[in-house]
Amino acid sequence: MPWILDNNLPIYTQVLERIEIRIISGEYKPGDKLPSVRELASEAGVNPNTMQKACTELERIGLVITQRTNGRSVTTDEELIRSCKDRLIRNRMQDFVIHMQALGCGKETVITLLQQEWEEN
Amino acid sequence: MPWILDNNLPIYTQVLERIEIRIISGEYKPGDKLPSVRELASEAGVNPNTMQKACTELERIGLVITQRTNGRSVTTDEELIRSCKDRLIRNRMQDFVIHMQALGCGKETVITLLQQEWEEN
């Protein structure tokens, strides 16, 4: 079952974040072997090259370690995982606040709407 | 001074939203004449064709009325403007909640972080 993706954003950035979330949430634990590029690509329903691009970026960030011919595994640096989570949360939060302010929403209004939206899921 | 834009999203969608916000916020009032495509493009620092694409979409949405050879003006349908604002807020809100939940944030945590972030601007 292919992952549901947003057409307006590059696919590789979206699958990148999906895998980041799996690591952050502990679905992929520190030291765990990652599924192969081909496997992930197949699961996500994207081209292996696209998934490869995302995995290369994961390596650059440091969240995964690559063994050239023997797969990838999640970093054991739990502090890095934590800071990565914080970064993602902070980015989303800033983006959200900026846009809600641009739309002329007051803080209390936003919080009220947020409470409503949160229940519906 | 060119508008600050996000490289990961199509420019025409971003300038579209910028103009929507000007209408929603009342900076461009109902019935007002809009700056010309060339003028907006120059202000935003984008190609006139790109701005044209955004303006065409504004017309499709109904937020502006086009007089073929004599410029554009903001709709006088204030109800439409309001519903457009609601739509933008709702979309942002849903997107935000989905991502914060994916990142494993609880509702209270989100609200606390939101309060903090809000003050800093």
Add this chain to the structure above:
DNA sequence: ACTACTGTATTAAGCATCTAATACAGTAAT
């Protein structure tokens, strides 16, 4: 040794976006 799996690299094609440079028809003011 053989097999099946790794990550990686390359080439080609299709597609959307963006920019640039023009051109045209109609409006408004002079």
Add this chain to the structure above:
DNA sequence: ATTACTGTATTAGATGCTTAATACAGTAGT
């Protein structure tokens, strides 16, 4: 009428993203 401004259309080129089809070198298990 002339001038300066509208929105609109067209053509071309550059770039980035995505897919597809291969190929290669190294590892692990048998």
